[in-house]
Amino acid sequence: MNRTALVERRRMSPRHRPGASIAFGPLDVIVRDPQVTDVAVTCDGRVWADFGEGMREREPRMPFRDPGVVRDYAVQLCAQLGRRLDDARPIADASSEDGVRVHAVIAPIVPHGAAISIRLPDRTAATLTELHRRGLFPAEWMPVLRGLVARRGTVLITGGTGAGKTTLLKALLAECDPQERIVTVEEVRELGALPLADHVSMVTREANVEGAGAVGLPELVKATLRMRPDRVVLGECRGEEIADLLRAYNSGHHGGMTTLHADGVARVPSRLTALGLLAGLTPQATAMLAQGAFDAVLHLEREHGRRRIAQIGLLCSDAGAAGAGLAGAGLTGRPLSLWPGDGPAQYTRDWPRFAQQWRPI
Numbered sequence: 001m002n003r004t005a006l007v008e009r010r011r012m013s014p015r016h017r018p019g020a021s022i023a024f025g026p027l028d029v030i031v032r033d034p035q036v037t038d039v040a041v042t043c044d045g046r047v048w049a050d051f052g053e054g055m056r057e058r059e060p061r062m063p064f065r066d067p068g069v070v071r072d073y074a075v076q077l078c079a080q081l082g083r084r085l086d087d088a089r090p091i092a093d094a095s096s097e098d099g100v101r102v103h104a105v106i107a108p109i110v111p112h113g114a115a116i117s118i119r120l121p122d123r124t125a126a127t128l129t130e131l132h133r134r135g136l137f138p139a140e141w142m143p144v145l146r147g148l149v150a151r152r153g154t155v156l157i158t159g160g161t162g163a164g165k166t167t168l169l170k171a172l173l174a175e176c177d178p179q180e181r182i183v184t185v186e187e188v189r190e191l192g193a194l195p196l197a198d199h200v201s202m203v204t205r206e207a208n209v210e211g212a213g214a215v216g217l218p219e220l221v222k223a224t225l226r227m228r229p230d231r232v233v234l235g236e237c238r239g240e241e242i243a244d245l246l247r248a249y250n251s252g253h254h255g256g257m258t259t260l261h262a263d264g265v266a267r268v269p270s271r272l273t274a275l276g277l278l279a280g281l282t283p284q285a286t287a288m289l290a291q292g293a294f295d296a297v298l299h300l301e302r303e304h305g306r307r308r309i310a311q312i313g314l315l316c317s318d319a320g321a322a323g324a325g326l327a328g329a330g331l332t333g334r335p336l337s338l339w340p341g342d343g344p345a346q347y348t349r350d351w352p353r354f355a356q357q358w359r360p361i
Helices: 003-012 025-032 067-080 128-133 139-150 165-173 217-224 241-249 265-278 283-293 319-324 351-357
Strands: 038-041 047-050 055-058 091-095 101-106 114-119 155-159 182-186 199-203 231-234 257-261 296-303 306-318 330-338
Touching: 025 038, 025 047, 038 067, 067 091, 067 101, 067 114, 128 139, 128 165, 139 165, 139 306, 139 351, 155 165, 155 265, 165 231, 165 257, 165 296, 182 217, 199 217, 217 231, 217 241, 231 241, 241 265, 241 283, 257 265, 265 283, 265 296, 265 306, 265 330, 283 306, 283 330, 330 351
Parallel strands: 155 257, 155 296, 182 199, 182 231, 231 257
Antiparallel strands: 038 047, 038 114, 047 055, 091 101, 101 114, 296 306, 306 330
């Protein structure tokens, strides 16, 4: 079965509707709406949902009567996903195999009841063609995006929360050759339902009640290198796993992808430096590893509910910064193209060479 047919089959199968196995109860009608990306419940039982234009208050099928009901609902929701939520563990972050993510916090961390956040994956199995149709990027960037995948470029996707990093990551992975072996690593599973034939999806494990048995992202990233991967994909880089990831991307494992919270290509070096310090890397060591690790940086932004790739850039050496002892010493983030969301993109003089390098095969 080819990739297109496999994507379509999984899209149409009821078993692969995101969250199909989770009982959402009062929120079921809201959550099942294919346009909804996020649902939140505040401590007083008010419900908010994002239908693509920002969070707006919604009336659930059955209102939450009091904070106690909200708390009980949060506990039951997390229990369905195998996460404990009680006085001993008042914060839970859980996900389903198909990428529904639930975060819940109960009192006394919040004033009363519980605060619940539900993140829903893209229900349309979006391709790059579909994302272009939605206005995520201009048409002239399509060959570069496809070329980065086809020529096994290593890609760093950046942006804020809800900017569309994971959606773009899934669309890029959908462009991979069906014969490739892809290993994904995540703290909370969002890439588990990718329509890939040879795909291993790994997630971290929390410690048990005795405090033993935890498996973190650094251990999982190391494990990927023993699994004969064609691509190593880290759902989100957020801590000391950066050291193992950069070493993997510098040791012949091309075509990998990861996401990172950052507010622009120019800010990526300082973010990587901060994560490197958590792993015991000096700024100079992080800069040396990062420069050789990533072939492109794709930066996304979200404004007024609309998502777009705002910048495409590179990580380059900066001898001046290194000599001055600055944060991110020896590394600079350089945008090559900017797109405001309407009209033509703006290009630097280095863009033609970059675009030629990553033209589709």
